[in-house]
Amino acid sequence: MKIIIIGNGFDLSLGLKTSYKDFIQSNYFNLLVKNNNSLALYLNEKKEINNWVDIEKELTEYSKQIQDDKSKVKNDFKELKNALMDYLKESQEEEINENSKAFEMMKNEIKDTEIIYNFNYTNSVFKVARILEISNIEFKHSYVHGSIENKNIIFGIEDDARINDNHIFLKKSSNINFAESNIIRVLNNSGEKINLVIFGHSLGITDSSYFKNYFYSLTNQYNHSKLKLYHFGEEAYDDMMGTIDKYTGHNLTNFKHYNDLEFIDSSI
Structure with missing residues (x-):
């Protein structure tokens, strides 16, 4: 998948x-x-x-x-x-750059992709798909945090943030639209080998609930996956490695050894 x-x-x-x-x-x-x-x-x-x-x-x-x-x-x-x-x-109504790394990635990857999980609120994926003449994009695409068009954006903080008990509404998971996306279930329970492309997402702690269990599972030699990870410059690579190190229980060695990894610098 x-x-x-x-x-x-x-x-x-x-x-x-x-x-x-x-x-x-x-x-x-x-x-x-x-x-x-x-x-x-x-x-x-x-x-x-x-x-x-x-x-x-x-x-x-x-x-x-x-x-x-x-x-x-x-x-x-x-x-x-x-x-x-x-x-x-x-x-989002501004003209998009068709010479960008993001556009190039979509051009190369989208046709044989089954699911696009979009953490943005904008319509940019659909704009790119129209230019590339991809007609079935709506069947592949899933907003993780809602969209501007549907006026249902999920904005806030993660469950493990320590806040005033009266401010539960600040947590993403308290949003009535939370969990409409099946990303956690698919990443962790699909039963299939996953070929994953990540562009423009740092995998940061603010979205840890979506990724930490999946990346931890990749330290197991029997959960082999193929990952293509885009980062914007050396500092972004270091930040991504730091986050993945936490998600894998400080076991980057097994993560890199058991999986087919490709890191691409989108700043070049």
Whole structure:
């Protein structure tokens, strides 16, 4: 079974300004700040200090520190999520770069792929498919975290994040649409050898629930898989290796020994 997993790096490679950094520099976010949205004010302060911000990480810290009542925190979170959707809806309409590594990957991999698990909220996969004249894309494609079109995006933090008990709505798994994608079940219980292509996804801790059991299983000599892992530069490779090291129980040796691995630098 061949599977493609894509993350925000896919959209960025296509030339779309869909990162959290882009969003925080947008008028959509600035309007929240002007309207005294407490969460936006907190994130903006972090941006001023660090010149960038990891929104999902900062949601955890925000929950620990904020003294506002539950309804205010929940409303501010909803406003931030809606502003993000509005921003991405506009950003996804930009022209895509057909000379990008992301486009090249799709051109080479999509035809014999059974499932595309998309961690983005945008329609970029469908835009690429139209250009490539792939007619059955809707049968292969699955949004893991919802989409802008369906207004059902899953945005927040992982289960193991330690937050205020009153802020359960900040967790992705509390979203009513969570688990509509079957990615965890397929990766861990498909019963088939998996040929996996990952582009634009760091496999980071904020999505650990989807990957940690699968990668741990790959340290077993009987669970051989073929993986093609794209990374953007040397630092991104190091970060990916650090994460996989954690997922495999610090057993990278077996992971690399028992699986057919190919690492591709998409920055070149």
